[in-house]
Amino acid sequence: MIREIHVFKEGRTLFEDVIVPNKDLDTRAVMMLVSSSAKKLQEWKIDSMEIERYRYVYMNSHDTQFIMTMDRQASVQKAAEALMSMVSKFMTAFERVLETDEWKTTDFSPFKDGFRKIVGRVPVKVCLAGHGGTGKTTLLELATLPSQAPPQEYVPTFFGDKALLKADFDPYVFSMFDLGGQDRFVQEWGKIIRAGSIVIIVTDSTKENLAWTKRVAYPVLKNELPYARAIAIANKQDLPGALSPEEVGRRLGVPAYGMQANRRDFRDRWLKLLRAVAFEEIDFKIVGEIEVD
Ligand SMILES: Nc1nc2c(ncn2[C@@H]2O[C@H](COP(=O)(O)OP(=O)(O)OP(=O)(O)O)[C@@H](O)[C@H]2O)c(=O)[nH]1
Ligand SMILES: [Mg+2]
The missing domain is CATH 3.40.50.300 (P-loop containing nucleotide triphosphate hydrolases)
Known part of the structure; x- marks a missing residue:
């Protein structure tokens, strides 16, 4: 089950959607840790880490970090595929904006519908x-x-x-x-x-x-x-x-x-x-x- 998505660029949150909040961990601290790892990834490479019963699947594209929070027990393969289509959808809408300074003033919240559709595709x-x-x-x-x-x-x-x-x-x-x-x-x-x-x-x-x-x-x-x-x-x-x-x-x-x-x-x-x-x-x-x- 996909629980959350967070998108960061230069330490700022571009977009986030929390469907089922994580009450066990300090999400801010975890996000700092995971996004620092994500920053080091090559373009389009996917990696993941587990903490307790959660899995964080992450990717770096256009110097933007995408982090999806999953149940640890769920399939890594399906999670990676979902993240891939998520980022692909995001880039279709915002690639141009991310390549200039325009991203600093862009409202990314309309992406929520697109994200939730992908969540529904992973039963x-x-x-x-x-x-x-x-x-x-x-x-x-x-x-x-x-x-x-x-x-x-x-x-x-x-x-x-x-x-x-x-x-x-x-x-x-x-x-x-x-x-x-x-x-x-x-x-x-x-x-x-x-x-x-x-x-x-x-x-x-x-x-x-x-x-x-x-x-x-x-x-x-x-x-x-x-x-x-x-x-x-x-x-x-x-x-x-x-x-x-x-x-x-x-x-x-x-x-x-x-x-x-x-x-x-x-x-x-x-x-x-x-x-x-x-x-x-x-x-x-x-x-x-x-x-x-
Ligand atoms: N009295 C009563 N009977 C029930 C209740 N719930 C289910 N049943 C009956 O108990 C039986 C259970 O059948 P299933 O649901 O097929 O059992 P199952 O757990 O799938 O069994 P397996 O497939 O062998 O693992 C059926 O005859 C149901 O009608 C209930 O709340 N009260
Ligand atoms: Mg049965």
């Missing part, structure tokens, strides 16, 4: 992880097939599936990866979830299922996606004996949100949760920091 990878039968495919369909009622029968997913999700997430578009949760597929998750930005841990809110999640799913997730964000879904809240979302969250060590995925009227809540985790407006946990007892 945010969201992975639905959990044991068989907990409701992952039900959640996928609840989100992506609005005109249909969510499935009531259980058809195990073979290996994995994915679907594009466009909703009220502008400028982001989500690519939802639905993992097969039967034991024989879990060892294959690594191949599917690589470069995922967000993990949704789906549980049916029973003790047995939470124990399975910690024992079987956590090692794979921690190994493959240590820098991704995670929330848990305490699904099947309608079933007798379902543990409360608070209890599910406490046992998993990940903030959990209650759900009834087989009910259409929960679609709105589900989409709002997805949006809130993408924009970091609700509690979540970084996968690598989940504590296992």
